[in-house]
Amino acid sequence: MKKKSSVPTMKDVAAEAGVALGTVSKVFNNIPVGENYRIRVEEAAKKLGYQVNSYARGMRTNKTNTIAIIMPILSHPYFSKLTECICRELDENGYSGYIAITDRNEQAETRCIRMVSQHKADGIIALTYKPDLENIGNIPFISIDRTFSGSVRCVSSDNYSGGQIAASKLIELGCRKLLFCRSGSEVPGETDKRKAGFENCCQANNIPYNSMFTDKTEHEIRDVIYSMIDSGEFDYDGIFCSTDKLLFEIRCALNSRGIRVPEDVQMIGFDGITDFWTEKPICSTIVQPVEQIARVAVHAVLNYDSEESPSLICLPVRYQAGPTTKDGI
Amino acid sequence: MKKKSSVPTMKDVAAEAGVALGTVSKVFNNIPVGENYRIRVEEAAKKLGYQVNSYARGMRTNKTNTIAIIMPILSHPYFSKLTECICRELDENGYSGYIAITDRNEQAETRCIRMVSQHKADGIIALTYKPDLENIGNIPFISIDRTFSGSVRCVSSDNYSGGQIAASKLIELGCRKLLFCRSGSEVPGETDKRKAGFENCCQANNIPYNSMFTDKTEHEIRDVIYSMIDSGEFDYDGIFCSTDKLLFEIRCALNSRGIRVPEDVQMIGFDGITDFWTEKPICSTIVQPVEQIARVAVHAVLNYDSEESPSLICLPVRYQAGPTTKDGI
DNA sequence: TTGTAAGCGTTATCAC
DNA sequence: GTGATAACGCTTACAA
Numbered sequence: 001m002k003k004k005s006s007v008p009t010m011k012d013v014a015a016e017a018g019v020a021l022g023t024v025s026k027v028f029n030n031i032p033v034g035e036n037y038r039i040r041v042e043e044a045a046k047k048l049g050y051q052v053n054s055y056a057r058g059m060r061t062n063k064t065n066t067i068a069i070i071m072p073i074l075s076h077p078y079f080s081k082l083t084e085c086i087c088r089e090l091d092e093n094g095y096s097g098y099i100a101i102t103d104r105n106e107q108a109e110t111r112c113i114r115m116v117s118q119h120k121a122d123g124i125i126a127l128t129y130k131p132d133l134e135n136i137g138n139i140p141f142i143s144i145d146r147t148f149s150g151s152v153r154c155v156s157s158d159n160y161s162g163g164q165i166a167a168s169k170l171i172e173l174g175c176r177k178l179l180f181c182r183s184g185s186e187v188p189g190e191t192d193k194r195k196a197g198f199e200n201c202c203q204a205n206n207i208p209y210n211s212m213f214t215d216k217t218e219h220e221i222r223d224v225i226y227s228m229i230d231s232g233e234f235d236y237d238g239i240f241c242s243t244d245k246l247l248f249e250i251r252c253a254l255n256s257r258g259i260r261v262p263e264d265v266q267m268i269g270f271d272g273i274t275d276f277w278t279e280k281p282i283c284s285t286i287v288q289p290v291e292q293i294a295r296v297a298v299h300a301v302l303n304y305d306s307e308e309s310p311s312l313i314c315l316p317v318r319y320q321a322g323p324t325t326k327d328g329i
Numbered sequence: 330m331k332k333k334s335s336v337p338t339m340k341d342v343a344a345e346a347g348v349a350l351g352t353v354s355k356v357f358n359n360i361p362v363g364e365n366y367r368i369r370v371e372e373a374a375k376k377l378g379y380q381v382n383s384y385a386r387g388m389r390t391n392k393t394n395t396i397a398i399i400m401p402i403l404s405h406p407y408f409s410k411l412t413e414c415i416c417r418e419l420d421e422n423g424y425s426g427y428i429a430i431t432d433r434n435e436q437a438e439t440r441c442i443r444m445v446s447q448h449k450a451d452g453i454i455a456l457t458y459k460p461d462l463e464n465i466g467n468i469p470f471i472s473i474d475r476t477f478s479g480s481v482r483c484v485s486s487d488n489y490s491g492g493q494i495a496a497s498k499l500i501e502l503g504c505r506k507l508l509f510c511r512s513g514s515e516v517p518g519e520t521d522k523r524k525a526g527f528e529n530c531c532q533a534n535n536i537p538y539n540s541m542f543t544d545k546t547e548h549e550i551r552d553v554i555y556s557m558i559d560s561g562e563f564d565y566d567g568i569f570c571s572t573d574k575l576l577f578e579i580r581c582a583l584n585s586r587g588i589r590v591p592e593d594v595q596m597i598g599f600d601g602i603t604d605f606w607t608e609k610p611i612c613s614t615i616v617q618p619v620e621q622i623a624r625v626a627v628h629a630v631l632n633y634d635s636e637e638s639p640s641l642i643c644l645p646v647r648y649q650a651g652p653t654t655k656d657g658i
Numbered sequence: 659t660t661g662t663a664a665g666c667g668t669t670a671t672c673a674c
Numbered sequence: 675g676t677g678a679t680a681a682c683g684c685t686t687a688c689a690a
Contacts, residue, residue: 009683020661025685034659051447055387056683059666064384066448069428074413075406077605084403087430096444099398099428101416115425118380119395219608248606276406276605277577279548338667349677354669363675385667388682661690667682674676 008048017044028052058120067301068098068116070109070126077273078290079127082144085294086125093302095122106130123301129187140304142297147189147312153304155297158314159190162286163197165319166240166268169284171205173266173326175238178202181250182242184215191242194270198240210236221246225253237265244269247283251324267324284325286317337377346373357381387449396630397427397445399438399455406602407619408456411473414623415454422631424451435459452630458516469633471626476518476641484626487643488519491615492526494648495569495597498613500534502595502655504567507531510579511571513544520571523599527569539565547578554582566594573598576612580653596653613654615646 010028014021017040026033027041044050058064067090074080083099090097098121100112109131116124123140133141133152143154163180170178180198182191195211202209214224228234241247247269251261261267262284272287274280292315300313321328339357343350346369355362356370373379387393396419403409412428419426427450429441438460445453452469462470462481472483492509499507509527511520524540531538543553557563570576576598580590590596591613601616603609621644629642650657 011683021684022661022663022686023659026660029685032659037660051443053388053449053683054447055384055393055449056666057685058384059382059388059668060683060685062666066427074403074409074416077404080403080409083428084430087403087428088432091429096448097428098395099412099416099426100420101413103417114380118383119425120382120384245606273605276602277574277611282606340667350667351669351677351679352675354667355676358669361675366676382667385682386669388666388684389668389670391682659690662688664685664687666684669680669682671678671680673678 007053008050009053010050012048013041013044013050016048017041062120064120064122065095066098066119066121067095067298068100068112068119068121068124068126070100070102070112070116070124070128072102072104072127072129074101077276078271078288081290082127082294085291086298089294089298093298095298095302102128104129106132123304125297125301140301142301142304144293144297145190146187151311153300153309153311153313155293155300155313156190156315157288157293157317159193159317160197160200161314162270162317163194163199163240164201165197165317166194166270166286167198167201167207167209168205169319169325170238170240170266170268171201171207173238175236175266176207177236178207178209178238178240179236180209180211180240180242181246182211182213183217183221183246184213185217186242194240194242219249221249222253222256225250226257229254229257229259234259239265239267241267241269244271244273244283244285247285247324251283261324262326262328266326268319269324272320280329281320281322284322284328285320287320288317289315336382337379338382339379341377342370342373342379345377346370391449393449393451394424395427395448395450396424396627397429397441397448397450397453397455399429399431399441399445399453399457401431401433401456401458403430406605407600407617410619411456411623414620415627418623418627422627424627424631431457433458435461452633454626454630469630471630471633473622473626474519475516480640482629482638482640482642484622484629484642485519485644486617486622486646488522488646489526489529490643491599491646492523492528492569493530494526494646495523495599495615496527496530496536496538497534498648498654499567499569499595499597500530500536502567504565504595505536506565507536507538507567507569508565509538509540509569509571510575511540511542512547512550512575513542514546515571523569523571547572547575550575550578551582551585554579555586558583558586558588563588568594568596570596570598573600573602573612573614576614576653580612591652591654591657595655597648598653601649609658610649610651613651613657614649616649617646618644 010024014024024041027038071079087097098116102108102112109128117139125142127144143152145156147154180195247267269283269285272285275282323329339353343353353370356367400408416426427445431437438457446465446468454471456473472481474485476483509524576596598612598614601614604611652658
């Protein structure tokens with residue numbers, strides 16, 4: 001027949017233990033306190049099933065031990081893996097994560113950022129396309145894979161090197177007429193760097209190349225390939241695609257027209273996704289260091305102030321041979 | 330030269346608008362207030378960039394507009410899709426979601442539940458294996474796909490019907506010696522129902538059947554199949570597998586021994602995962618209604634008290650023909 | 659070392 | 675309809 005059947009508070013613990021309120025607080029904040037007091041408090045807390053109310057604590061300290069994660073989508077192996085790694089890393093640092101899915105929608109991105117900043121997260125890790133970054137206040141914000149114009153800090157793969165590596169690998173494997181493909185579903189910035197690195201390497205090696213851009217979705221792109229082939233414009237022996245998924249579509253289109261991969265055309269993708277079923281790489285690819293990106297992003301957001309704040313952290317990518325190049329499996 | 334360069338509070342807005350603190354609160358809670366007052370407040374708020382501090386609000390109201398999501402893993406199409414759907418549904422209801430990944434680890438499950446309940450979420454949606462459900466207090470808890478002994482409410486696919494449908498389909502397609510396969514990586518309860526439904530249908534139709542269980546991981550299971558075949562024990566023309574992934578492994582093993590699917594053996598899986606690359610079903614399967622599960626789970630957790638609280642909500646599954654049965658593509 | 663009391667930003671209760 | 679004022683549960687000087 002206490003007061004209410006509500007959840008216990010520090011006051012209840014203090015009463016149960018016969019100590020002052022402040023003492024209980026100290027125990028839960030690891031501030032030195034008499035050993036006998038500490039024990040009394042801990043027993044009382046356990047007996048009552050007390051847990052600190054982190055909302056009250058957050059209000060007082062302006063610290064919530066929560067980081068917001070903003071992702072465009074989750075039903076894609078790269079994004080889900082990345083999210084999983086971020087969660088694990090946060091957990092290991094005693095943080096938990098909010099999650100918001102934007103469906104690649106700008107308005108949703110802005111709305112999510114508002115929402116989480118209102119929820120007083122201690123920071124934001126976001127993979128976004130074109131958010132409105134005004135009015136965030138001074139909440140630590142780390143962008144993944146997307147560089148913005150302002151002073152927004154970013155953790156990303158080394159896209160430029162990835163492009164270089166892809167080109168040099170194709171050349172090393174004997175290709176002499178190269179093509180770069182990207183589809184329009186990605187944000188300009190990053191794929192441009194992949195392209196730039198690719199072209200840089202081609203030029204340095206005096207290899208002729210071409211670049212292809214289409215604003216079709218990856219799915220519709222097959223028609224573009226078909227018309228290239230049918231009109232005789234297709235004359236390449238090496239292709240670098242901006243994503244593994246795009247590579248898959250193009251490869252299907254080529255196969256439909258009797259062009260063999262890797263015998264006639266060798267292909268390298270970007271992302272490093274392994275097939276869910278076989279757990280093997282589906283193509284030769286430039287692998288993004290997902291775990292490392294997650295780790296560095298979490299570290300960056302948790303130590304936002306104490307860092308010398310580099311505006312861009314590029315993580316090294318690596319080439320992985322697969323069934324779409326002649327060095328592959 | 331105000332007080333601090335800190336974030337604006339209701340008090341600041343009240344001062345800026347020249348009204349009382351309580352009036353500002355009313356405006357932000359849609360409580361009727363003089364039209365001219367409302368406008369003054371809204372303008373002041375916009376000017377200052379004010380956002381309500383939901384931690385302070387949460388402390389006062391004991392409502393945080395936050396639901397915790399607990400998942401074993403995210404790098405699996407079913408779990409990531411489910412999580413995505415839950416997030417979308419929460420968002421549409423004005424809630425945001427905490428996320429915790431347990432890595433299928435019991436201790437992590439318990440720890441996560443503690444953590445989120447400490448973070449004062451308004452409820453929990455969890456897909457767990459064997460959590461310690463003590464001391465959660467009275468926080469609304471919805472389990473997905475896992476039925477527990479206690480009064481834990483659960484939203485799940487109709488696993489029993491799924492098993493029946495699979496068996497009846499195989500029989501309809503001409504199979505006369507059936508096999509049920511499950512691997513040990515899943516929790517007992519649910520796959521048992523799939524098995525029970527399957528066996529029930531076999532018995533009703535007087536079709537001989539067998540059931541196979543192995544505590545090997547899905548990956549190691551191929552060896553089990555090999556030894557069955559090599560010792561002559563394998564004599565079936567229809568197999569129902571407890572997951573699509575398991576089906577894939579077994580199918581690979583059969584193929585390696587020259588047994589053709591679906592010509593020699595027809596197979597039906599469970600989950601309804603579509604291949605990321607082709608976006609097509611990889612096998613004939615019993616499809617789980619992912620979106621619906623998410624929607625119902627969110628609805629159940631948000632209306633926890635107002636419901637008549639059924640302890641188990643089973644959602645209908647459906648058969649989808651794929652390349653592993655003779656009616657398939 | 660321990661206890662006391664003043665807030666943190668909101669909401670809710672009342673007089674006005 | 676409006677505006678003081680008392681909580682909410684906790685941290686943190688500061689006083690004992």
